[in-house]
Amino acid sequence: MANSASGNAAAGRMSAAARSLLDSLSPAQRAQAWAPFDVEDRREFMYVPGPRPGLGLWEMNADQQGHAMRLLATGLSERGLATAQAIMGLEEILAGIERAAGKGAWQRRDPGYYWFRVLGEPGGMDPWTWKVGGHHLAVHMTVVGDRIAGAPQFFGANPARVPDGHPKAGTRTLPEEEDLARALVADLTPGQWEVAVRPAPVPQDIITRDDPVADVGGIPSGLMYNDMGAGPRDTLARLIRCYLGRVVPDAADAAWAEIEAAGLDRVAFTWAGHTDPGNGHYYAVLGPTFLLEYDNTQNDANHVHTVWRDLRNDWGEDLLAMHYAAHRHRE
Structure with a gap:
């Protein structure tokens, strides 16, 4: 397990970021973003398009989105965060590909369709969790005292290599x-x-x-x-x-x-x-x-x-x- 000093620092950063996000929300938004630790969906994740329990980025203002992304950054490495952001950005590229092909699925593609959720009380004596989910991204962090568990983690990419004809042609994710x-x-x-x-x-x-x-x-x-x-x-x-x-x-x-x-x-x-x-x-x-x-x-x-x-x-x-x-x- 992580040593106490580094674990305390990382857990502390997560707690502070989670509290800042929750404090930035309206009561109605907070009711979506927060739930008790033992809520039924704590041990659930999806990687297909569609809504998740929690508050979507698309439902937040710019300041709240900043708090949400700072929370994500406390759980991922520099490379992991860059990859997660690239996965989110692929939604716009995929939408364009599907639109050009005459497919209706592009309407489900949006970099804002990622949901944030905090379970339990950040920084308290009891365990708590935060999770981020959307198409091709599922991040889960469980904090118990100064220790952190970071699985399961799902990362996906479509297109994995951006096709010719796009300004980012040849760019690879994962x-x-x-x-x-x-x-x-x-x-x-x-x-x-x-x-x-x-x-x-x-x-x-x-x-x-x-x-x-x-x-x-x-x-x-x-x-x-x-x-x-x-x-x-x-x-x-x-x-x-x-x-x-x-x-x-x-x-x-x-x-x-x-x-x-x-x-x-x-x-x-x-x-x-x-x-x-x-x-x-x-x-x-x-x-x-x-x-x-x-x-x-x-x-x-x-x-x-x-x-x-x-x-x-x-x-x-x-x-x-x-x-x-x-x-x-x-x-």
């Missing part, structure tokens, strides 16, 4: 998640390739979808870390850190420490689909404490879904268990 996995596969020996790579079938989405509890039973078996050479092992570690590194170091470092403690030798990588760019593909990285999934099959393999699930501490469940156990002991 490039490292694809490039590192491709580099790992390219560095495998023929025998390792046979274990790790399955040409078909290719899942048409992440297998765990948006289930509150990630069921890893359907994740294909793959090549174990210890059965790789030094190069692929290094790339796999970098790939894992890429996903964890979307969130602030306090949460990312704690998750990485648990992955190492559980044993990198127990981590497996699997790829499904062709390895040539432009073809639909999927991969998963599964260990005792975590799951990463990546899928790029829709819209001519230019539509990416990625998720990080913490199999012990999604929704802060591990931190909450320790908190409640300590509370019972004090009683």
Whole structure:
């Protein structure tokens, strides 16, 4: 877990930002943005377009939007925040693509269609949570004292590479998640390739979808870390850190420490689909404490879904268990 000093600082920044956002809202807005910690939707997320519980950016004035984005920045790393903002910005690009194609779906695309929600009392003695959700973005942070849990996290991109004809043509969102996995596969020996790579079938989405509890039973078996050479092992570690590194170091470092403690030798990588760019593909990285999934099959393999699930501490469940156990002991 994060050390006390850094944890206190990060948790304090989140508490201050959450309180500032709530204080900037009207009573009616606050009723949308805040709910008790044990509200039913605490352990829910979606990544398709559509409304979420909470207050949408589009319902806020400029000052309130600034408070909302500062809250998001307290939970994400510099790279993670830039990626989240890029994902939001893709909604305008996607709307233009759909409008030009004569599709009506563009009406659901808006960078303001992202909802912010605070559950519980920020900075209090009891656990609290904040979450941000909308199309292709689901950020969840649970704060228990000075400790932070940052999963699950969903980041997606459509288009993953902006097509020709647009001023931002060629711009890629989530490039490292694809490039590192491709580099790992390219560095495998023929025998390792046979274990790790399955040409078909290719899942048409992440297998765990948006289930509150990630069921890893359907994740294909793959090549174990210890059965790789030094190069692929290094790339796999970098790939894992890429996903964890979307969130602030306090949460990312704690998750990485648990992955190492559980044993990198127990981590497996699997790829499904062709390895040539432009073809639909999927991969998963599964260990005792975590799951990463990546899928790029829709819209001519230019539509990416990625998720990080913490199999012990999604929704802060591990931190909450320790908190409640300590509370019972004090009683």
